[in-house]
Amino acid sequence: MGDDWRELDIANPTQEHSMLREMVRDFVREEVEPQALEHDKHERFNVELFRKLGEYGLLGISVPEKYGGAGMDATAVAIVNEELSYSDPAFCLAYLAHAQLMANNLAQNGSEEQKSRILPKVCSGEWIGCMAMSEPGYGTDVLGMQTSAVQKEDGNWLINGNKMWITNGAIDDQGTPADIVWLYARTGEDDKGRAQITTFLIEKGMDGYAVGQKIYDKSGMRASNTAELVFDNCLVPPENVVGNPGGSMTHMMRNLEIERLGLAAMALGIARRSLSAMNKYASEREAFGHQIRDFGQIQRHIGESWAEYRAIRAYVYDTASSTNLGLAGNRLDSDGVKLFATTAAKNISDRAIQVMGGYGYVGEYVVERLWRDSKLLEIGGGTLESHQKNITRDLVKNHDAIER
Numbered sequence: 001m002g003d004d005w006r007e008l009d010i011a012n013p014t015q016e017h018s019m020l021r022e023m024v025r026d027f028v029r030e031e032v033e034p035q036a037l038e039h040d041k042h043e044r045f046n047v048e049l050f051r052k053l054g055e056y057g058l059l060g061i062s063v064p065e066k067y068g069g070a071g072m073d074a075t076a077v078a079i080v081n082e083e084l085s086y087s088d089p090a091f092c093l094a095y096l097a098h099a100q101l102m103a104n105n106l107a108q109n110g111s112e113e114q115k116s117r118i119l120p121k122v123c124s125g126e127w128i129g130c131m132a133m134s135e136p137g138y139g140t141d142v143l144g145m146q147t148s149a150v151q152k153e154d155g156n157w158l159i160n161g162n163k164m165w166i167t168n169g170a171i172d173d174q175g176t177p178a179d180i181v182w183l184y185a186r187t188g189e190d191d192k193g194r195a196q197i198t199t200f201l202i203e204k205g206m207d208g209y210a211v212g213q214k215i216y217d218k219s220g221m222r223a224s225n226t227a228e229l230v231f232d233n234c235l236v237p238p239e240n241v242v243g244n245p246g247g248s249m250t251h252m253m254r255n256l257e258i259e260r261l262g263l264a265a266m267a268l269g270i271a272r273r274s275l276s277a278m279n280k281y282a283s284e285r286e287a288f289g290h291q292i293r294d295f296g297q298i299q300r301h302i303g304e305s306w307a308e309y310r311a312i313r314a315y316v317y318d319t320a321s322s323t324n325l326g327l328a329g330n331r332l333d334s335d336g337v338k339l340f341a342t343t344a345a346k347n348i349s350d351r352a353i354q355v356m357g358g359y360g361y362v363g364e365y366v367v368e369r370l371w372r373d374s375k376l377l378e379i380g381g382g383t384l385e386s387h388q389k390n391i392t393r394d395l396v397k398n399h400d401a402i403e404r
């Protein structure tokens with residue numbers, strides 16, 4: 001069976017993928033799981049552990065090897081996100097912001113000079129990166145963004161504005177900013193008044209770049225830092241502009257597709273862990289002289305969760321297998337998989353709490369944390385409503401996607 005069977009396993013299509021999964025699973029068991037509860041409780045980002053991901057080649061999982069990455073594909077990205085989120089979705093969110101929103105974006109769109117200067121530091125973990133798109137007044141309506149950049153006569157750019165909700169925007173509670181920000185700013189507008197967007201690489205130490213505030217008291221994802229960033233006459237040299245001014249729309253959309261697949265894979269990790277916890281508990285716990293798994297209502301929780309978990313897994317890896325990290329064009333499924341997987345994972349973690357009764361409601365039993373973390377996946381990287389909007393819009397142009 002061996003290799004033949006593996007060919008049929010969409011979640012581990014090659015030996016390389018299986019080995020990656022095994023390696024990350026071991027790392028998660030030994031290093032991630034033991035710290036997850038404490039870091040959630042104290043709202044602390046585990047920066048030392050994060051840098052260790054660099055030693056395993058995970059921080060640049062999809063970055064070409066010549067820049068210090070592992071040169072792997074979208075399936076590998078999904079595997080890492082799934083496995084980290086089985087234990088600590090917040091730690092994984094910090095990983096996703098760095099590895100997919102920053103590193104992969106730069107690897108796909110940066111100039112040779114930018115890639116060879118910045119990517120090795122990002123892949124090793126020496127630098128921690130983030131991506132800044134959302135603003136206090138503009139989230140879903142991203143083209144309304146107000147952060148603006150104006151080019152001066154000497155060629156340098158001046159950036160002004162605030163970015164909100166930026167994962168890894170602050171590294172610690174002292175306001176240390178990310179080492180590198182992938183920043184979208186408005187550099188003009190089209191005839192409808194919508195932003196023409198340009199990407200800037202902002203480095204720690206640049207004048208006028210600072211953390212406004214670290215955002216505390218999030219419901220979930222507490223072990224990843226979320227911050228407001230402030231750009232106050234931030235001076236950026238022309239070599240830190242990515243691509244052509246005004247031309248960032250395509251790579252912003254392409255990167256959103258990768259982000260959505262990554263977030264759906266995180267939901268898969270949450271779903272698998274929650275199902276595993278409820279299934280074990282249902283055999284261990286007895287009530288009225290029976291294992292609780294003998295009760296029909298508990299069977300409904302477990303049965304539905306199994307079916308949904310399997311459906312998430314199939315959709316995540318099917319989407320990954322058709323995602324080319326360098327090309328846009330998979331929006332229908334990147335929206336579709338995130339729309340389905342995130343709510344399904346939230347429901348599965350909710351059922352896990354229900355099956356585990358009072359114990360399920362307590363941090364030590366993990367699932368309450370996963371439940372809180374899962375809610376963010378319905379908001380970040382695009383809200384459920386934005387996916388519904390995009391899918392409905394795309395199915396006008398691409399009706400054939402239904403029939404093929």
Ligand SMILES: Cc1cc2nc3c(=O)[nH]c(=O)nc-3n(C[C@H](O)[C@H](O)[C@H](O)COP(=O)(O)OP(=O)(O)OC[C@H]3O[C@@H](n4cnc5c(N)ncnc54)[C@H](O)[C@@H]3O)c2cc1C
Pocket residue numbers: 097130131132133134136137138139140141164165166167168218221226376379380381382383384385386389
């Ligand atoms: C923990 C966390 C981490 C994050 N990390 C990052 C990050 O690293 N980088 C980054 O740039 N952003 C990040 N975000 C921001 C996230 O992407 C936004 O919160 C998200 O896009 C929604 O934007 P908003 O919060 O402004 O809500 P809004 O867009 O204001 O939405 C409010 C409500 O209105 C609905 N709505 C809006 N427009 C429509 C419409 N046309 N049709 C129907 N309904 C609509 C929304 O679906 C939602 O229900 C993060 C957010 C959180 C909470």
